[in-house]
Amino acid sequence: MPAALADGVVTRIPTSRKVVALTFDGGAGSQGAASILSTLRSQGVPASFFVTGEFATANPALVRQMAAVGPVGNHTWDHPHLTSLSDTAVRTELSRAESAVRAATGRTPRPFFRFPFGEYSTRTLALVHASGYGAVGWTTDSLGWKGTSGGQSVDSVVARVLAGRTPGQVVLMHVGANPDDGTTLDAAALPRVIAGYRAAGYGFTTLDALR
Template sequence: MLSLSALRGRRPLLRRLPPTGAGLTAALLWTFAQGPVARPAETVTPPPRPVSVPASDHKGQPPGLRALFGSENRVMRTRERVIAVTFNAAWNDAGVNSVLGELARRRTPATFFLTGDFAGRHPAVVRRIAVAGHGLGNHSFSHPRFKDLTETGRRHEVVATDRALRAAGAGRALTPFFRFPYSETSPAHIKEVNALGFAAVEFTTDTNGWKGTEGGMTVDRAVGRAVDALRPGAVLQMHVGASQGRTEVIDAQALPRILDALTARGYRVIDLRTLLTA
């Protein structure tokens, strides 16, 4: 698997783009793709009591991080046939073994966005993802709707998850990436997350495998949604678990076919962390 040190030593995977506005010096720009996707609620352990958290001063941050601030970051702006594969985890870990095994077999990098509640219940999964060489992102602690929280509550959801991931053994796999619950973003909430030192990273499309057969989804439909969304710089979202105690994980079943399809169409998967060294 690709490590951070290996990534930094490689030739940049995305070509450098010309500036398109005043003060625009980042080599990579991100843009919007689609609106929020609803998610079923899940009963989770509430986060610890809020604490006062100072805003980040951005010292020591990766050079490419600030280029991602101020945006939802749903698409990597590039002309190359590259995509990023990501997985969310808030429910159970029913599909973890299958997903990690397939990624390892193909030597394919991915980024996993975990809730703090999930990390607290499944610390061994956190460590397995880290040891496998994948990135770990922040998906809030209890997966609430951010618009229903106070600013202090929103900040605490982010910070409590960061602490939970560190406590579970995320180590160097931890990234400064945050994915909003239900993909519900706003400029004000993105600014709050940026102030804490995190870039919002959403997605181009979701396979909708999380809906399960009860929600009318099949492996064929999940693969179809992924293939239909293929475009240079696409960010694909899947899930490694199932809601409401289910154990069937459509995304885990669809992953081999999705990876076969993108390879057949001339695409390759890159690690989101390469954006941090731009």
């Protein structure tokens, strides 16, 4: 495992360069994924992704497209609260998801893993490391997943993400829709987020910078 991933949960890329890593989680739904991928491709922006095994099994073509943009990491099989599971169940979550991502992309998701809900313990982190993964968190959560029903908007997503900009910032966004209101705020905000970073002199990297 790369040294940068060998300790705790990584929340930023260690660099003084003005680059940020956009990361997108795929679990429940894929409603914003096509728009996000189209924006990334048209803007020439690389990104990183974390998908569940269920997502990869349901959306193999989308996950293949993600892998063409940047690394696709492991986000467990079905997004459980890992700290409540046994050691054996945690390992199963990891291995089932790995098989699904490999089936969709032809590549291993190692060494990148993201904990569902960002929840972890010393025990679950050790299990993740023992399975060959490092854990990646985030510097800034866009909160786009909260949707308009949670008080968010495209404007709030753009403002929150750009306000957190710092060299090596890791941004958390999602490819699905809010289950209550159906909004895909992260997808809608992405063009303005990219433009805002570029206006501030920032470029984009992927989690491969941690290898």
